[in-house]
Amino acid sequence: ASPCDRSVPATAGLSHDKWEIDPQELMLLEELGSGQFGVVRRGKWRGSIDVAVKMMKEGTMSEDDFIEEAKVMTKLQHTNLVQLYGVCSKNRPIFIVTEYMRHGSLLNYLRRHEQSLVSNQGLLLDMCIQVCKGMAYLERHNYIHRDLAARNCLVGSENTVKVADFGLARYVLDDQYTSSGGSKFPIKWAPPEVLNYTRFSSKSDIWAYGVLMWEVFTCGKMPYGRLKNAEVVERVQKGLILERPKNCYKEVYDIMRKCWSPVPENRPSFRVLKEQLISVAQGLL
Numbered sequence: 181a182s183p184c185d186r187s188v189p190a191t192a193g194l195s196h197d198k199w200e201i202d203p204q205e206l207m208l209l210e211e212l213g214s215g216q217f218g219v220v221r222r223g224k225w226r227g228s229i230d231v232a233v234k235m236m237k238e239g240t241m242s243e244d245d246f247i248e249e250a251k252v253m254t255k256l257q258h259t260n261l262v263q264l265y266g267v268c269s270k271n272r273p274i275f276i277v278t279e280y281m282r283h284g285s286l287l288n289y290l291r292r293h294e295q296s297l298v299s300n301q302g303l304l305l306d307m308c309i310q311v312c313k314g315m316a317y318l319e320r321h322n323y324i325h326r327d328l329a330a331r332n333c334l335v336g337s338e339n340t341v342k343v344a345d346f347g348l349a350r351y352v353l354d355d356q357y358t359s360s361g362g363s364k365f366p367i368k369w370a371p372p373e374v375l376n377y378t379r380f381s382s383k384s385d386i387w388a389y390g391v392l393m394w395e396v397f398t399c400g401k402m403p404y405g406r407l408k409n410a411e412v413v414e415r416v417q418k419g420l421i422l423e424r425p426k427n428c429y430k431e432v433y434d435i436m437r438k439c440w441s442p443v444p445e446n447r448p449s450f451r452v453l454k455e456q457l458i459s460v461a462q463g464l465l
């Protein structure tokens with residue numbers, strides 16, 4: 181049974197809600213790193229299921245709002261989304277328990293394997309298609325990621341790529357991250373309407389997806405190099421866009437450019453994008 185398997189209620193008989201995981205059924209193992217909410221560790225659920233456990237650092241997250249939202253998030257299930265199994269919210273710090281992805285972030289994976297990936301356009305395109313499938317599922321459920329980037333995708337066995345931490349940006353308390361003037365705001369992945377009015381939508385996720393494609397085809401380069409955020413804002417508002425990555429097919433770059441239309445409505449949907457990417461991939465093989 182997986183943690184989100186409804187057939188065997190995790191806490192038979194008790195009044196716990198389904199998305200509540202009993203911390204006594206978790207065994208915490210090595211640290212995987214730390215993110216906006218603090219340390220994340222690998223773990224085992226019921227002795228055998230691999231999980232990742234975010235241990236909420238005090239004051240980093242609006243916890244009650246998140247726990248409410250967790251009920252919705254556990255219902256979002258797709259092979260290209262990192263599955264939220266549940267939360268341990270009965271004591272502090274709260275734990276967020278998700279599916280474990282053994283190769284870590286897509287960004288680090290691209291940088292670590294640049295030598296073997298740089299000449300494998302087919303694999304790079306396949307990674308982009310997997311992210312697009314996960315995002316098309318979120319789009320269908322009117323769910324906005326708000327911080328899509330290669331650093332927020334994860335790689336599992338057999339080169340599976342999944343979208344992680346979707347929707348969590350809404351619960352970060354650090355205003356250096358949440359306000360567009362803050363030092364941690366993901367300026368380089370933000371379209372004009374987010375820079376000017378913080379107007380998030382699936383069309384702003386599409387802009388970020390275009391930047392993610394650029395990250396993939398450059399094997400993890402930093403978009404706009406060492407330009408400061410203010411310089412990037414100026415360029416984006418002037419309509420300047422990222423250059424074509426060295427070894428990127430023209431048809432692929434043409435798709436990236438559509439994601440960067442200044443007007444949100446002129447950008448494709450993830451549903452349409454998925455079909456276009458798959459037909460380009462078939463053309464290449």
Ligand SMILES: CN(C)c1ccc2c(c1)CCN(c1cccc(-c3cc(Nc4ccc(C(=O)N5CCOCC5)cn4)c(=O)n(C)c3)c1CO)C2=O
Nearest residue numbers: 212213214215216220232280281282283284327345348349
């Ligand atoms: C508000 N937003 C957008 C947020 C909020 C929290 C987080 C993030 C964004 C993204 C970063 N992040 C975070 C922090 C720490 C861990 C995880 C994180 C890392 C995982 N996996 C691994 C596996 C291996 C390694 C590793 O050490 N290596 C080195 C050797 O070669 C193999 C790879 C690292 N992580 C994993 O499966 N999950 C679910 C989450 C994650 C992802 O979850 C967060 O916790």
